[in-house]
Amino acid sequence: MKYTYLIIVIFFSSLSYASETIDLELNMKNTGLAYKKAVQASQLTEFNTAIDEFIKLVEVSKTAKFYKKPEQSVKGLDKVLTQAKLAKKAANQQGLTAAKVPLKRIDDLRKKYHKLHEPPGFFELLFGK
DSSP states (O other): OHHHHHHHHHHHHHHHHHTOOOOHHHHHHHHHHHHHHHHHOOSHHHHHHHHHHHHHHHHHHTTSOOSSOHHHHHHHHHHHHHHHHHHHHHHHHHOGGGGHHHHHHHHHHHHHHGGGGSOOOHHHHHHOO
8 A cells, every 4th residue: 555655646746747837938048148158158168068058958948838839939949959069069170160150040040939939928818819
């Protein structure tokens, strides 16, 4: 009986952990900060630390609940991840200057997909689309 109770408790606690929602707004702010640090980095180690944090935060963002066109949002984040990995590879192989082009593409993607990440407004929640 004790083992059955223990299994049930573990099962439900893992369900509650899995259902935790991500504060997408806070995560995106932290992602922006990591991006800014990567762009402003003057040393390769500093850049790698910032871009690794950026990649990790974008991966977390992919697990969030998107209200508008979730498939497109995830697709946009995948494109951002691709550019971030290219930037890291370029920086490590050719130097920090080579990372500037992929980093610029990340900013362009941010501008393009940012509208899709905004949560619904009060009236949209109240009355629908």
